[in-house]
Amino acid sequence: MNKKLIPVFLLIALLANPLNARQHDDPSSHLFLEGVRLYEEGLFTEAERTLGLYLRSEHTPPQRENALFYMVQAQAGQNPEHAAFYYEQFLQEYSHSQNARALLTEIGNLKKRDGSFSEAAMYYERAVKLNPPYEEAARIHYHLGESYGEFHDYDNAAANYNTIADRYSRSKLAPEALFALGRLYLNNKKFDESANAFARLRQLYPLSPEAGRVGTALGESYFQQGMYAEAVEALRGVLASLDEEGEARAVFLLAESSNYLGNYDQATTWYRRYINLKDDTEDVRFAHYGMGWVYHRQEVYHWAAESFGRAAVGDDELARKALYYQAVNEKLAGRLENAYRSFESFGNRFSTGEWIEEAYFEWAVIAFEVGFYGEAIEILLSMIRNVPELNNPGDVYTLLGEAYFANNEYTSAIAAFDAAESAVEIDDDIKRQARFQRAWVMYQNNAFAQAQPGFEQLYSEDPSAILSGEALFWSADSYYSMEDYGTALAQFDRFVREYPNHEFAGAAHYSIGWSYFKLGQYDRAIAPLRRFLSEYEAPPIQLFPYDTDTRLRLGDAQFAMRNYSEALTYYNQAVGAEPGGDYAMYQIANSYYRMEQSYEAVSTFRRLIRIYPYSTLREQAEYNIGYIYFLTGNYDQAVEEFNQLISRSPNSAWAARAQYNIGDAYYNANRNEEAIEAYRKVLRNYPRSDLIIEAVNGIQFAQSAMGDDDTSNQILEEFLAGNPQSRTADRLRFRQADNQLQAGDYNGAIASFRQYLRVTNDEAMIPEALFNLADAYEQTNNMDEAIESYRNIVENHRRSERYEPALTSLGRIYNDQGMYDEAIASYQRLIDTSTLMRFEANIGLGEGHLAKRDYNSAQQFFERANELTPNSETAKIGLGKVAFHRNNYDEARRIFSELAEQSTMEPGAEAQYMIGRIYQSQRFYDDAIQAYANVRVLFNIYEKWVARSLLRSAECYRAIGNSSEAENILRNIQESYPGTDEAREASQMLRGR
Template sequence: MFRSFPLYIFISLLVLQSISYAARTLEEEDFVLAKKAFEDEFYDISQEQLERFLRNYPQSNYKDEAHLLLGRCYYHGRKYAQALYEFDSVLTSPTANRLYDEAIYWSAEVYFKDKDFKQAINQYQTIVEKFPNSKYLTFATYSKGWCYYEMGDYDSAVKLFDGFINKYPSDNLAPEAKFKIGQSLYKSKKYGEAKTAFENFLKQYPLSKKSPDAYFLLGEANYALGYYAVAIENYSKGLEIDPKALWAPYSQYGRGWANFKISKYKEALDAFLGFRQNYPNDPLIDSVIFGIGQCHSFLRDYANAILRYDEIILKFQNSKYIDDAYLWKGDCLYNLGKYEEAQGIYQDAISKFSDSDLSDQFRYNLGWVQLRLRKYEEAISHFQEAIKVSSDRDLKASALSIIGDTFLDLKDYQSAREAYDQILANYQDFVNCDYAQYRLGITLFRMANYDGAILAFQSLIGNFPNSKLKEEALEQLGLSYFRKGHYQLALETFNKFISNYPQSSLIPEASFQVGNCLFNLGKYEDAISAFNKVIKNYPNSEYARLGVYEIGWCYYQSGKETSAISEFNNYISKYPTSEITDDVKLWLGQYHYNKKQYSKAKVYFESMLKSSPDSDVADDAEYWLAFIIHKSGDINGAIKQFNRVIEVYPDSQLAIDSTIKIGDILAESGKSDDAIGALKVIIEKYPKTQFEKVANKRIGDILNEKRLYNAAIERYRLAITESQSDFNAETQFLIAGCYEELGSIDQALAEYLKVKYLYPQIKFWSVRSELRAAYLLEGKERWEEAKKIYEDMAKVNLEEAKYAKERLEWITNNVLKKTKEAR
């Protein structure tokens, strides 16, 4: 209220104040008035009085001080050019030398305010160098450091502030200089040194008015250093001291992100929500809304997270967080299982933010979404695009890893191998390089490249000593040795695994594989002991069940058939619904059939069909039952049972065998016409099928046996298909044989050679055809042609090559040589 008094009251006060003094001149009174007004910070009044004084008393003894005070009034009124003019008036006055330091200092202050820091530094330096006793010396020294701070030369600022403290440790500006050191270090991103500086400041000056600022900046430094919990304490302390500071919003903001960084998502959410409520129009509000969304995301409150990301997408389209909002909205949708919507978000983001730093992440995440949608080719394509556009080596390697896993799941083993190889060759710093090595081993194993798998698993064990996959790799190494047939090495590896990882969940399997290795090494008694150990130690595991099964085979292979049969029956009793119980029953049925114990065999076949009518081996059981019926002498019953196999299992190889067997049964019983009739029924019933072809061939066989060669040839020709098969090669060979029996030697020759030319890969029949052709040529004394066939046959690595060489030698010595001599 005092500063708003009218001028006449102010003048009256000054007059009263001067009563005690000796009588003053009017000039002195005017100057005192102006000076006192300045001292009381009535700068406008002081300015008016000083301007009037200098007009009225241009030669006054007070004129130099008046110019100085007037300059300072202009300074406070931000009239910097006029202020400098007044200070220059002082500096050019020969009578003002006692005021030079003050005029220089205030000139420096003007330059500082006008952000001409270089000029300010020059003026401050003049004080330091030429006026060592000036009352402005400490201010000039301090302000020089401040100039460097404002210029961004923080190292020089720190040096000057540090020098100030060392020279004037008790000065009132020492705490300010100490604070400025911390500020300068923070600005130069020397966060560790800044942290130390602020901690020392707070320790030395705990009650300083700068202490809340120091706590805030200490929090910022600790945040930058990753000391988030300490940063939270610093922010909170600063707010406690000065809750209305200019930096209060940023301290609240920092608390939010610091809590987020240490996974205190609920506390972070509270801080962000508080910020939003208190500072709704702050420039950081988009970042805060994104932070709220992030907290909801990590708290798995995906619905609320999506609301916040949508708010950024709709209301802050120029925000630097807009692309992040798309990315995380897609992530929320993915986690909610809304894969189609997530796919749309990522596709939209790829289109809108082609230059975004998140472009690779959009494609990477889209790949994951499309894997969930089972769009495997599209997923692989987007992972490949992510690799192409990304500069993040970890993301590239991770994408390659997923590509490899996807190809592996799709059984495209070569492509999977290439992906894992690329990681191992180009991304050896990848955190999951051991995983790529392990998956490469699995891929090679599935490719039946056991040598490669062995090397891959050995490499993981040797090159990644701290890998969590060493356990699985050692077990897989044992399996690879086993598949390769290196049973002793496999045995040693599984025993090593059991010794190294006694608590592993894979111990039951490894123990079982020990028994398997011993079995394949022919050590059946040891194998039985190993399997019994599995049964005893891990009675509820699948390997206990398999152990019972394998013990049966151990007994069988060691010649203890009674014990084997007993063990297999034990298996059926204990595990009536296992995936191999039907196979065990089938084997037992076949065993008893081969022992001519048909009634026992029938029990097993019928038991299997009753308990598992849809079994994968049901066609086998039906087929073998037909044989048992045939053995009982019931021809019609056997034919009926074989027909059942054909009807119920038309895609089974046994359906073809049954077709042949029907013909065989009838033919063997002397009912060749009935056999042909039965086979013709099959031809009519299954036209244009494999059964038609097999039946025609079998009719041909019956006609051939009856020496009805022309009719046989006709049926054989109906049986032949276009495929390169043993069936077709044999049929063609039989056609040639029929012509040979008919005495049509030239036609027979042509038909035999057809076998060679049409079915070169079917060696069994093509070689026999060549032998018959050469034999026929010899019979017609076409020696050169016969010789050529034998010469071709002699070059191949077959048993028949020896005979061909013998015939070549005979022809050369007994025919061609004599012919030459006769000439």
């Protein structure tokens, strides 16, 4: 700010004019002169004090206006931010003086500098009305033109520039005003007016610098408006007449325009000329940056990277962008190592501001692609911390999830995919991708039960959307991996029907065959496997020989159906395959054995051992040779073969089994002492074998055959004493109990688990043992003891993985026994104390409240469960039952009908059953009978609901008077479903007929 508006010579003039001749009569004039001197010297505080003394003189000071004029400037000098306020104090008293004009102009300048252009124009307008001198008037009008232009009042701006040209044509500002007027018109696309202004400038002031800039101004204006061809024409026309600086500017604009027009050769020429003109200055960076784009657009990425690299000097915006594009072009050129270093340099130089997200993301992508997963994670986390609002959060968190997954950090991967899905502003397809990846991480981590609902939900929401086909396929495969082959089969079948041309269609047929195979439906496995084999095209490099595997499975299916000749056909097709040839030969031998061709079987096993000496089946083949001799009663040869296996492979799993069978061979040969010694060798030589318990049992049987006392338990305890590793002992005891449980010996399992709990020191296994003990109690219908075992887990092992399942089991038992308050308390405790199994807890709470006829609460919990797992079939069943019990049959029928049509699983069966219940409750018995019949037709594999449907059908037949049909149905239930609750109820109905 210019704080000395009135120079000293003006002060002298003021004091010398007649108006000021009275200073000799002014006793305080020395104060006025001293104050002005102090002001001129920049001593504003002293100037204000001295001028204030002058203004407060007893008589009216002759120089009052000038003194006040200087004093407000002194005040402004001390507090520049309040300058306008001080000046206004002067203007209140002297609004039309020469000093007022100076202050009004100065306030306008202040407002203009602050960006308050409207206010600036107001003050300039006041100043120009005070009749300023010629040149000053021109300058004020020029300020007015600039201010009006800044707040887009272009008419007034043009009017003030025209005023200068018309009224003040001799002013040195006249050429500038015409130039500004031309630029103003150009920027507003008023090309005729612009041409007139520039023509007038050239005519009136041909030698002015502004006249020489007309061509450049036109070219630059065209450039800014994207009219690049016009810019090139205008700039070429004036290039020869420009000074050095103007020439450089014009050359740069020519280069940029040619670049935009795609005239890359010309652009390169102009950029190089600009570099020569601006050599050894930082301005050349702009030309290098432009040349980078020239090369990039021509896909010469390595040259583009070099040019961008020359522009990436410093820390300004240009350097930031140039470094980013240098890295991008290095990546496009395949120079990943260079690109990684450039992005790393970007990250080290710039942590905030523009391009951060893009640069960090590309940096992380390269790190991920080259296998630097830890570095990719750190880069993405740094970006997330430094960028408050990500533009593409879905992409960022999805990549972060993939990096965590690749780095085996599965929990963090899931959290990242959750974050990607929750980003509201991202595209729905990206959200679906994130949700798919979340499920995929769990699938890859073998968490199939957790992955499957995510896959199925993606498919169910919109079968035609992106990734829906893949989601259905992997949902089916998740069921397969969970050994739920029936559900897997249904979903694979749906996949091939809805996506027959999908790239996974062949794999789906293959999986359908496998599913039938696993279900034991070998005859139905053959057709899809044959179809896969006929349609399968092996890739040039295949990681797994699916054609060989399919032939082997076809052989296995025929083998399982005892069609051994057909099995041999497929196995022989796979002999010599790698891998798989050894298994084919192994199964050929087994087929011969099943065909009672023992010689061919043994010969084939020996050929397998000779041809595939390193096969994983070698020891088993050796074992089978001995076992064939064992089964044919040739015990001596069997013992010899088993001993050869032990000698050749003493540390294999088959060696322990061979040693055990030596004991069995001796036992069958009535050589019991040798049998006992063979069994003891199992204990001595293979203490980690799974056959320890069987060997002890063998000792027991041999001693019994000899008439000796049973010392098998003592031998087992001696074994445990000789193998004092507590976990080994625990595992043996636990396995013994668990084997009994799996074998259905529930009473034996109860005794063994109780004994295990008494002696174990393994705290980690106690909850597992308690849970299995509770299961055994449930199987024997001892619900009180089951409840006690589950409660033991809940009360004493809260950190166990069995804590949540125990609570859900308690809730289920309580609900089944009609103890609904206790069930509700168990499920509520699960919600209050854990974040796991929330869905199951809400379902249980809904069922408990439903049973208590608290339909409002039941509906709330079922809806909450549906929110946790959207479109949950179990939750829909609950909501349908709420509507049913409220007698809202239309709503209940809508829910159950949709579910029965969409689901091929057990909820679909229950929904179809409930449709029958609705009709039966409304006394529409014919409709009810048809609905119940549909349960048998559509869901025949779910026997519980078939039996219940039959039972309710019998009730309907009785209701319409057809007692004979009702009796036939009830007897059918007794015969087809013996031992079930439905069979017992059928018996009661028959007795009460």
